[in-house]
Amino acid sequence: RIKLDDAAAGMVGKGPRTNDKADRATTELVLDPRTRMILLKAINKGILESVNGCLSTGKEANVYHAVAGELENPGRQLALKIYKTSILVFKDRDRYVSGEYRFRHGYQKSNNRQMVKLWAEKEMRNLKRIHAAGIPSPEPLYLKLHVLFMEFLGDERGWPSPRLKDAPISPLEGDTDASGAYRALYIELVCIMRKMFHVCHLVHADLSEYNVIYHSGRLHVIDVSQSVEHDHPRSLEFLRMDIKNVSDYFGKQGVRCLAERSLYQFITT
Numbered sequence: 001r002i003k004l005d006d007a008a009a010g011m012v013g014k015g016p017r018t019n020d021k022a023d024r025a026t027t028e029l030v031l032d033p034r035t036r037m038i039l040l041k042a043i044n045k046g047i048l049e050s051v052n053g054c055l056s057t058g059k060e061a062n063v064y065h066a067v068a069g070e071l072e073n074p075g076r077q078l079a080l081k082i083y084k085t086s087i088l089v090f091k092d093r094d095r096y097v098s099g100e101y102r103f104r105h106g107y108q109k110s111n112n113r114q115m116v117k118l119w120a121e122k123e124m125r126n127l128k129r130i131h132a133a134g135i136p137s138p139e140p141l142y143l144k145l146h147v148l149f150m151e152f153l154g155d156e157r158g159w160p161s162p163r164l165k166d167a168p169i170s171p172l173e174g175d176t177d178a179s180g181a182y183r184a185l186y187i188e189l190v191c192i193m194r195k196m197f198h199v200c201h202l203v204h205a206d207l208s209e210y211n212v213i214y215h216s217g218r219l220h221v222i223d224v225s226q227s228v229e230h231d232h233p234r235s236l237e238f239l240r241m242d243i244k245n246v247s248d249y250f251g252k253q254g255v256r257c258l259a260e261r262s263l264y265q266f267i268t269t
């Protein structure tokens with residue numbers, strides 16, 4: 001019914017922070033015993049019906065397609081973001097977490113598993129806030145330790161929607177190229193950034209064409225574990241990076257973007 005292996009095979013490319021080793025995809029499909037236990041329990045409780053192919057293997061997490069069980073919305077397609085509990089990848093997260101009041105307590109560098117759990121909790125909380133604000137994003141569903149259950153963005157057959165980077169954007173009616181369509185998407189994303197700042201009080205802090213999914217004709221924000229409060233000591237620096245990524249990307253698509261300083265003003269005031 002759901003052709004997940006095909007979907008996994010059809011996944012294109014990976015984000016800028018992941019390197020594309022071919023053997024990686026296969027080796028990293030293997031789940032550690034604790035993660036398997038979490039998924040088995042979820043199946044026994046009726047939260048999950050099945051866990052299928054891997055949608056993405058990243059440096060810090062893998063994302064799987066799954067189907068919900070009897071408990072709620074049976075048959076609903078889910079995406080499971082499973083954080084890696086292995087050690088080395090978490091070093092550079094410190095800059096996001098320290099200095100943020102929400103996470104000053106209970107944060108232990110010495111305990112990796114605890115840290116990964118905090119990281120997943122942070123993504124859950126941020127995603128809840130973003131989703132509640134009406135910003136298109138996967139609906140956050142459950143969190144179990146380092147496994148985040150969310151809405152799957154894709155079609156009924158289990159094919160994931162593309163990232164903005166890979167999305168086939170067609171010209172608007174009457175246009176000869178897609179730059180007008182990209183201009184509309186640029187404006188859509190700029191409005192998302194402003195709403196994230198003013199309504200959610202968050203700066204994405206890893207925003208680019210890799211962390212936006214083009215689903216049902218709209219841009220959806222994902223990958224918000226590193227997003228920070230707008231009063232985080234480095235939030236404005238992260239916002240400038242987000243603005244640069246977005247401007248560079250849309251500039252390359254032929255959009256005449258706002259000056260980065262003007263966009264910064266627009267988002268923050």
Ligand code: ADP
Pocket residue numbers: 015055056057058059060061062063079081138150151152153154160161163210211222223224
């Ligand atoms: P990473 O930290 O590895 O970059 P992301 O949250 O960006 O993790 O997810 C990695 C990839 O998994 C995304 O680029 C997207 O292709 C896919 N993905 C993530 N969440 C979903 C979702 N809810 N529905 C469909 N695909 C998703």
Ligand code: MN
Pocket residue numbers: 015210211223
């Ligand atoms: Mn990502």
